[in-house]
Amino acid sequence: MNEILKRLLTPEGVRDLLPDLAGQKRKLEELMQEIFSRWGYREVSTPAFEYSVNFDTEMKTDLEENLYRFPDERGRTLVLRPDFTLPLARVAATHLAKEAKPLRLCYGGSIFRYAGGLQGKQRELTQAGVELLGTGNAESDAEIVALAAEVLQAAGLLDFTLCLGNVGFLDNLLAAYGFAPEDGEKIKHFFSKKDFVSLRELVQSLPLAKDAVEAVLAVPGLRGGAEVLEEARKLLPPGADKTPLATLEGIWAVLADYGVSRFVTLDLGMVRMLNYYTGMVFEGYTVGLGYPLCGGGRYDQLLVNFGLDLPAVGFAVSVDHLLTVLERRKLLPERKTLLYLAYGAGSRAAALAAARQLRKNGENVVVSVQESTAEEAARQARACGALRLLYCHGGKCSETTLDNKGGGKDAAVK
Amino acid sequence: MLLSNDWLTVALAKGRILEPALELFAAAGIHTGRIREESRKLIFTLEEEKLRFVLAKPTDIPTYVEYGAADLGVVGKDVLLEAEKELYELLDLRLGACRLSVACRAGSKGFTGGYVATKYPRIAERYFQGQGKQFEVIKLHGSVELAPLLQLADVIVDLVSTGKTLAENNLVETEVIAHITTRLVANPGSYQVKGKRVMELAERLQAVLERKVVKP
Numbered sequence: 065m066n067e068i069l070k071r072l073l074t075p076e077g078v079r080d081l082l083p084d085l086a087g088q089k090r091k092l093e094e095l096m097q098e099i100f101s102r103w104g105y106r107e108v109s110t111p112a113f114e115y116s117v118n119f120d121t122e123m124k125t126d127l128e129e130n131l132y133r134f135p136d137e138r139g140r141t142l143v144l145r146p147d148f149t150l151p152l153a154r155v156a157a158t159h160l161a162k163e164a165k166p167l168r169l170c171y172g173g174s175i176f177r178y179a180g181g182l183q184g185k186q187r188e189l190t191q192a193g194v195e196l197l198g199t200g201n202a203e204s205d206a207e208i209v210a211l212a213a214e215v216l217q218a219a220g221l222l223d224f225t226l227c228l229g230n231v232g233f234l235d236n237l238l239a240a241y242g243f244a245p246e247d248g249e250k251i252k253h254f255f256s257k258k259d260f261v262s263l264r265e266l267v268q269s270l271p272l273a274k275d276a277v278e279a280v281l282a283v284p285g286l287r288g289g290a291e292v293l294e295e296a297r298k299l300l301p302p303g304a305d306k307t308p309l310a311t312l313e314g315i316w317a318v319l320a321d322y323g324v325s326r327f328v329t330l331d332l333g334m335v336r337m338l339n340y341y342t343g344m345v346f347e348g349y350t351v352g353l354g355y356p357l358c359g360g361g362r363y364d365q366l367l368v369n370f371g372l373d374l375p376a377v378g379f380a381v382s383v384d385h386l387l388t389v390l391e392r393r394k395l396l397p398e399r400k401t402l403l404y405l406a407y408g409a410g411s412r413a414a415a416l417a418a419a420r421q422l423r424k425n426g427e428n429v430v431v432s433v434q435e436s437t438a439e440e441a442a443r444q445a446r447a448c449g450a451l452r453l454l455y456c457h458g459g460k461c462s463e464t465t466l467d468n469k470g471g472g473k474d475a476a477v478k
Numbered sequence: 479m480l481l482s483n484d485w486l487t488v489a490l491a492k493g494r495i496l497e498p499a500l501e502l503f504a505a506a507g508i509h510t511g512r513i514r515e516e517s518r519k520l521i522f523t524l525e526e527e528k529l530r531f532v533l534a535k536p537t538d539i540p541t542y543v544e545y546g547a548a549d550l551g552v553v554g555k556d557v558l559l560e561a562e563k564e565l566y567e568l569l570d571l572r573l574g575a576c577r578l579s580v581a582c583r584a585g586s587k588g589f590t591g592g593y594v595a596t597k598y599p600r601i602a603e604r605y606f607q608g609q610g611k612q613f614e615v616i617k618l619h620g621s622v623e624l625a626p627l628l629q630l631a632d633v634i635v636d637l638v639s640t641g642k643t644l645a646e647n648n649l650v651e652t653e654v655i656a657h658i659t660t661r662l663v664a665n666p667g668s669y670q671v672k673g674k675r676v677m678e679l680a681e682r683l684q685a686v687l688e689r690k691v692v693k694p
Contacts, residue, residue, distance in 0.1 A: 225671045258566035258669065261661060265570075287673055329673060349670035352546030354564060356666070 077179050077187030088396045089190070089387050093172050096192040096215050096381060103211055105170035105194045110151035112174070116141035119150055130178040144176035149340070149363070149378060152195050157370035165198025165374065172383075186384060193360070193380030197367070200375030202314030205344045205362060208377050209315070210322040212348060212358050219386060220395035224350040224357060226327050227287070228315070229334025231341050231361070232308030233296065234283065240304035241276035251280065256335040260284050275301075286332035289325075290316050296332050308343070315344060340366045344377070352392070355385050404450035406432035406441030408457035415456040422454075442466065485528045486668075486675050489548035491536035491557070495574040495660050499552050502571060506682040528675075540565060540663070549668035550676065555658045556637060560598045566669050568680045569662040572687060576639035580605075580653040583626050588652050589613075592632035595625030602635040605655050623647040 074080065081089060097107060116133060132144040145151055148171045156167060172192040179185050194211060196204050209226060216224050234255065238248040247270060254263040267280050279299045286292045286299075293309050293316075300306060312330060319325050336345045336359060345361030360379025367374045390396050403422065407415035415431065422429045430448055432441065438455050445453040445466055453464045490499055490513075500510040513522045513531055522531045534542060539553040540561035552571065556578050578601065580589060591612040596602045599617045606613045616631055623643060625631040637658065638644060638651055662680060669676050 223671060225673070227670050257564075258568075258664075258666070261567045261570045285677065287677065329670070331670075347670075349667045351549075351667050351671045352665075353667045354544050354546060354665050 075187075077185060079186070084399055085387070085391065085396075087399065088391075089383065091397065092219060092387060092390070093190070093192055093383060095218060096383075097170065097172055099211070099215055099218055100170035100192075100194055103168070103194075103207075103214075105168040107170050107172070108152065108155055109171065109173070110145065110148070110155060113142045113144050114151060114154075116143045118154060119143050119146060132176045132178070146175055146177045148173070148175065148191055148193060148380065149195065149366070152378075153367050153370050153372075153376070156195070156197050156374070156376075157367055157372035161372055166204065167197040168194065169197070170194040190383035191380040192383055193358075193378060195376055195378035197376040198374045199377075200362070200364060202311060203318050205311070205315045205377055206318035206322060208360060208379050209319060209328065209344075209346055210324050212346070212360070212379050212381070213322075213324040213327045215381060216327075216348060216357065216386070220390055220393075221350060221357075221386075224327060224348050225329050226346050226348045226358075227329045227331040227334055228312065228344065228346045229331050230308035230312050230344050231335060232305075232311075232343060233332050234335060236305045236308060237279060237283070237300060240301050241272065241279060243270070243272070243276070243280075252335050255283070255333050258284075258333075283333045287329055289330065292330050292332060311343060336361060346379070350389055353385060353389050355382065357382060357386050357389070400428050401452060402448065402450040403427050403429045403452045403454060404432070404441070404445035404448060405429055405454045405456070405461075406436050406444065407455070408437065409435055411456040411459065414459060414461065415454075418454065418456060418461050484675075485530060486550065486672060486679065487530045487532060487548045488679075489532050489534050489539050489542045489551040489553075491539050491551075491553045491660075492533050493536060495536075495552070495554065496533070498573045499571065499660065502573065502683060502686060505686045506679075508682075529679075537561070543663055543665050546665050546667055549665055549672060550679070551663045552660060553663065554660050555656065556598065556601075558661060558663065559601050559656065562600060564666065565663040566666055567661050567663050568669075568676075569683055569687070571660045571662055571683065572690075573660040575657070575659050576637050577651075578635065578655045578658050579638045579651045580633050580635055580655065581623075581626075581638070581644050581649045581651045582633040584648050584650045586632075589633045593625075593630065594633055594635060595622050595631035596635035597622060598635055601655065605635070623649060 119131065131146050133141050136142050152169055152171060156169065160167060170193065173190065174188050175191055176188055179187050194208065196208060209228065212226060234252060238251060243251065250266060251263065254266065264281060267277050282299055286296050290313065293313050296309055297306060316330070319328055334345055334347070336347070340363045341361040342364045343362035346359065347356040348358040349356055358379055358381040362375070362377040364375040367376055405415055405419050419429050419431050430450060432444060436444065438457070441455050442453055442464070451466055453466055454461050455464065490496055500513055503510045508527055508529065509524060510531070520533050532542070532548060536553055536557050539551040540558060540563045542548040543551040543565055544563045554574060558565070558567070578598070582588060589611065593614050593616055594602050594606065595616045595618050597618060599615045602615050616625065618625060622634045622636045625634055626649060627647060635655065641651060644651060662683065664676055
């Protein structure tokens with residue numbers, strides 16, 4: 065390969081965003097931050113890399129192997145942030161430790177992970193999300209889910225499903241039926257991948273009572289509205305801790321008051337890969353996309369690792385996945401029409417004055433970088449995709465509307 | 479609420495498992511008769527069930543399902559292991575049972591390192607990596623049994639059902655990597671958003687399988 069060709073390559077898992085899409089992505093991110101602030105969340109920004117130790121806590125799952133690690137000049141290990149929840153927990157526990165609770169924070173930016181799992185093939189991913197710190201009730205869980213529903217709707221999606229579960233339900237069920245912890249871990253892994261074939265094989269191979277096997281294998285079917293909570297209660301043996309189901313029931317009621325129940329499905333087999341979740345978890349899906357659009361949950365034991373014992377709940381939108389869906393369905397806003405401004409001999413000053421005024425009025429204006437005739441101006445305007453041409457000549461500027469092919473129609477004279 | 483989002487598209491692998499797969503759907507009350515008869519058409523629509531069946535090359539099924547071109551797929555576990563996609567594996571349809579195995583020339587000492595010929599380079603790589611042997615994988619597209627005979631490879635990794643092809647080529651099966659059957663897989667988005675329909679179909683197939691379980 066020659067030297068020039070080598071310089072044209074980008075590494076695996078990263079991509080350039082070209083005109084239109086790059087702008088549309090920024091607009092989408094702005095829209096989401098705007099909604100977060102309307103709900104009272106304040107944006108924080110954290111460094112792109114931090115000490116590795118900040119990410120070691122509670123991250124023993126798949127994520128740990130997917131971190132970008134590198135040494136600094138003194139040999140300490142740094143990590144490109146793979147997630148925003150841990151940096152935000154650090155910020156809340158340090159700079160904002162004395163702030164009144166609950167604390168509402170939001171963020172947006174890139175995270176970096178070696179490809180694999182739920183993220184698809186991309187290694188640099190954009191997230192936008194929120195954390196609600198210092199409150200542990202159903203209302204706060206529901207606020208996060210309802211906010212996710214609002215953000216996806218505002219982005220233009222209507223056919224999405226937020227599936228809602230509680231990691232405690234499966235934990236309690238497995239404990240109550242006497243599953244060994246290592247089998248329980250395997251079972252939860254199969255649930256997280258929805259590999260029901262391996263789940264069935266494993267559970268049926270274990271020396272357990274028939275009712276235990278049947279209970280675990282019934283969990284994938286526990287999907288739907290509030291009625292599945294009743295079915296789930298029946299699966300738990302007497303004396304088992306039913307708090308996770310009561311929690312979900314509470315959240316379900318608040319979500320009804322938010323008016324977003326139609327977007328929510330209870331899924332009691334829902335397990336998220338990160339093991340810092342302690343209660344409610346949820347993920348958002350839409351047809352035609354094999355990855356979650358958003359996801360989150362409650363993590364009441366995480367902040368204590370940073371010296372602050374607070375309950376917390378949050379979620380993040382996978383901006384790239386959302387953008388892909390919106391692009392495929394042609395739901396992204398069109399870019400503003402461009403106005404091309406050109407001038408004949410001696411009219412540069414008039415043209416530049418006109419451009420200043422138009423831009424002040426919010427128009428997108430491209431000014432020609434050389435004198436041109438009216439015909440040349442029309443050609444240049446079309447070449448840069450402008451649908452309107454303003455041509456200044458002899459002290460007068462006249463606007464022409466250009467159609468896509470050729471020719472033009474004279475319009476207003478300014 | 480679970481949406482019963484109208485239509486479901488099911489991608490079926492062409493080849494040896496197509497017939498038994500269609501019979502299984504038929505046993506679940508889905509009229510797949512027409513699909514059996516016509517062979518050039520690739521898309522079949524069953525209005526009354528709101529089902530669309532598409533026929534594709536087995537190795538392409540995970541891709542169709544991953545991108546949501548199909549909601550569900552019917553394909554062998556061998557293809558899924560090789561494709562390494564994030565699909566939900568809903569059901570073991572127990573069709574086309576066979577083994578994915580290592581085989582070498584009869585009389586040779588088994589694999590101590592060297593060249594591995596296979597249609598499944600990723601599976602072979604993963605399997606031998608865990609054994610601390612020096613090896614190199616050679617990807618072939620068919621007639622893998624030839625490779626040891628022409629000394630292209632020391633061993634092969636391939637599907638074995640009766641072992642007849644191996645025996646005819648003077649090869650012996652030495653290790654079983656995985657037991658293979660046909661699976662019903664789902665796109666995660668479809669599984670969630672079309673939850674009700676996906677579950678209904680999976681349950682109908684599951685009921686047929688449970689009736690069949692008495693048979694050997």
